[in-house]
Structures are given as C-alpha cells and as structure tokens.
C-alpha cells in the first residue's frame with residue numbers, strides 16, 4: 001500500500017502487537033480506501049453511524065491526515081481484507097504538567113463476529129504504544145460499566161467519573 005494513502009506513519013504501529021495478532025490479520029493506520037473494506041460497518045457496533053457517503057468519509061480522512069500529529073486511527077484487517085477492528089487515540093496538548101500531553105482513547109470497536117479473539121486488547125495495546133511514542137504522560141478513556149473488566153485487562157484502572165452535556169435544542173434554549 002502506498003504510504004500517502006494512510007493516515008499516519010507505520011513506524012508508530014507496535015511491532016509486538018502485529019506479531020501477537022492471529023495468523024493472517026494485520027494492524028495498520030486507517031487508509032483512504034477503508035470505506036470499501038467496511039470501516040464504518042465495524043464502527044456501527046458502537047452507536048448509530050448515519051448514512052455516511054464516501055465523500056464524507058474522505059473529507060474526515062483528509063482532516064485527520066492534516067492533523068496526524070494529534071489524531072491516530074488504526075484498524076485491524078482480516079485475512080479476507082475486511083476491517084474487523086478499529087480504534088483512535090487523540091493527543092491533547094495541555095498547559096498543565098509542564099505543557100504535558102494526554103492521550104484520549106476513543107471509538108474502540110471489534111466486529112461482532114470477531115469478538116473474543118483478543119483483537120480489542122491488541123487495538124488498545126497499539127494505541128497505548130502510540131501514546132507512549134508521542135510523549136503522553138497518561139492515556140485515558142470513558143467507557144460503560146460493562147466494559148470496565150475489559151479495560152482492566154488492558155492495564156487501565158478506574159479513576160474519577162465521566163460527565164456529559166448533550167447539545168439538544170431544548171438544552172441550548174436554556175443557555
């Protein structure tokens with residue numbers, strides 16, 4: 001694959017994670033033709049995706065590529081050349097902690113038929129590697145209660161609480 005088609009340098013992909021994948025599977029940065037390989041279908045295990053066109057996918061892909069010192073989306077590809085797993089780390093630049101960097105893990109998804117093969121674990125290991133390589137002092141994420149045991153197996157510990165505010169028309173009207 002030509003490197004200009006991928007989101008970020010393959011040098012940021014952990015060799016240990018690649019070696020630990022089941023035979024025939026590979027892990028790599030998101031590519032501009034992963035729309036056809038079912039990238040969005042994999043994300044649909046997370047939430048409603050919407051009817052995203054190829055043009056919309058490419059617009060977002062090119063934005064992320066232009067910011068690929070901050071956004072790192074990677075995918076796991078099956079022996080059949082289908083996307084079966086995905087995950088992102090966003091590297092936030094802070095003032096605190098001596099202008100420290102914090103990695104935020106987002107949108108971890110493994111195809112329903114491929115769950116339980118440690119692909120989720122490998123995605124998290126690969127994202128932690130990117131966080132470490134890019135100089136983050138910590139990597140954090142939000143998850144549901146039912147996913148806590150999974151993230152504990154990935155080396156995370158529970159801290160703090162997540163808060164959310166949804167920008168509904170009703171909520172915005174109260175501002």
Ligand SMILES: CC(=O)SCCNC(=O)CCNC(=O)[C@H](O)C(C)(C)COP(=O)(O)OP(=O)(O)OC[C@H]1O[C@@H](n2cnc3c(N)ncnc32)[C@H](O)[C@@H]1OP(=O)(O)O
Nearest residue numbers: 106107108109110115116117118119120121141143149150
């Ligand atoms: C930050 C976020 O994005 S949070 C959202 C996470 N994504 C989702 O919830 C979407 C739907 N779920 C999925 O896509 C997957 O089930 C994932 C990503 C949660 C897990 O991926 P999988 O590939 O199925 O898990 P994997 O096989 O790597 O599991 C690793 C270990 O965690 C365990 N595990 C996985 N999910 C769970 C769970 N819900 N509860 C308890 N243990 C779990 C596995 O049994 C395994 O344990 P073992 O090492 O003792 O055998």
